[in-house]
Amino acid sequence: MKNRIFLIRLALRNMMRRKNRTFLTAAVISAAILVYLSLDSHLASMDEISYDNILNFSSSHIQLTTEAYWKDKDEFPLEHLMTPGEDLLEAVSRTEGFKALSPRLDFVARLNDGIDELPVIARGIEPAKEKEVFLVEEYFVEGGFFEEEGIVMGAELASLMNLAAGDYVTLIFRTRHEHFNTIDAEITGLLHTPNPEVNENIVYVPLEAARRALDTENMVSHIMVRLSDRKLAARAVSYISEQLNEEIKATPWHELEAVAVNQAKNAGNNLILLIILLIAGLGIINSVILSALERVHETGMMKAMGLEEKDLVKLFVTESAAIAVIGAAAGCLMGAIAIMFLRRYGIDYTTFFGDLSQYGIPMIGPIYGAWSPKSFILVFVFSVSVAVISSIFPSRWAARKEPVEALQGKGH
């Protein structure tokens, strides 16, 4: 015990004696941790925003469609719609965490302003129900939802076609029986949501008008369900599936392609973080080895004064661990400050790169930071462990040197 206290005191004294080395090694560790934590927080925030954008504006927590519709969903097959019966809606509303549902009728159309045409996805909705499931309503930059007639679209799509609220446009599409049909209506509102897909591709029309024009009676393509917490989706889906007939499929948000793409991106991000950790690890190993090499002379002296090999190793390891703890603590502190800064001000990438959606990043506006205590613990434990483990081998090497040899400086 006495010996251990002696070694700790000696280690601390050594650290103080060689302030520069201590500071540099700790700085390497803290810089690595700072970079890791800031990036991790930033990526986590991006991730959260992407999920929110998918869930709050386009896909919700659970979607109900027919099995056949889901298979061909990219084609928007009007021949595979469903008629939501009272029993179905009731079964859905009994689900744990159920908050609201909104029927939808999606179809492909061409948006025509009398001169030009653009392909769009037209979405028949009931505004009162849509508002309960999605956050679209909070993002009107002009006007608002229609009542019985009208069209709502993204301000970006409108500006592309030089349209404004109050203008009349035509949607041209095929009915369920493959005949051409049109909806002529006034633009009642323009949106600018954080979801680029909604801003650029979606045109909202009243559900009843869409049904009439498509000859689909009282059918819908989707029923979008919102829960109080997205974590409840898997359980809710298994409950709903038990109540449904075989033709209807309930799909939770985490099975959506957009989410899968996001997860793939996350895997990429994790790889980047791993590389940063490896680089940080190498930096730490480098500093520790160099400091051991520098101190061969010193080890010879201590050995000559009667310190045993294992004591020397313990001394070195204790020093490394202490430096690593100081560095890691400083890194975590700086990381926390950086994250606070990110959370407060964020970084608006659009200032540097323009619209991020063109790079496939579905978000608009500044990106902030997210707290992740897990990352703090992980990076702290990792740095200290790397420092401790990497100090064992060079210190053993240095400690094994004969005192005379070491004192003569033949260790190099």
Next chain:
Amino acid sequence: MKILKTLLLFSFAAVFAAVSLASMSAEEIVRRRDENEHLESAHVIANMIIISRSRETEKTMETLISGDNSLTEFTNPRDRGTRFLKRGQDLFLFFPDAEDIVRISGHMLNQGMMGSDWSYRDIMESDKFIDLYDYEITGREEFEGRECYILEGTAKEGADVSYYRRISWIDSERFICLKEELYARGGRLLKEYFVTETREIQGRWYPVRAVMENRVRADSRTVFEVESIDFDIDIPEDTFTIERLRR
């Protein structure tokens, strides 16, 4: 006496013909139109002038038609070698530069063929009108100096047609459509088709110059001119294959 008899017979015949013409049913008129305009098999050389606002694009093409199948090759310098193969309800496009075959399906079929006012779907409808629409005569009118029947066609139940309703002006003597209005299901006029030149070829009247005007987009129309057409020809069976499309 014999002359008188002959004269009488002729007058009867003339009166009978006039009466029968006047009382022709919509179905008969459309059948006569189909006899003229429906192509069982043909070899067509044509050009297409696409006019969109002040821009004019001309494309020339050669087409082989046999029943439900057709193969079109563009011959103008810009599109030379671009081919369309229609096999039943499938449409394939071959681009020589990319040496690639693309299947045109789903919503792409609603777009204008090579930027024209004829959609891919329009050119795919190769059935006889009589099989696709229920017609009724709504009047008679002179159009461009020709006496015409006005026929209103409504899509038959289950018929796979783009336009739910079409109103056609059919020459009452030559049984060829001179003007047609194509309507959306909801009643909006989408396109108007005018025949500006007809010719009697191999015993049948055929439109050799026609204009399709888009009524939803301002200043958008396409002129289609037939340079030559041969009806009822023998076409080798292997013409309408992917292999031939690539060649």
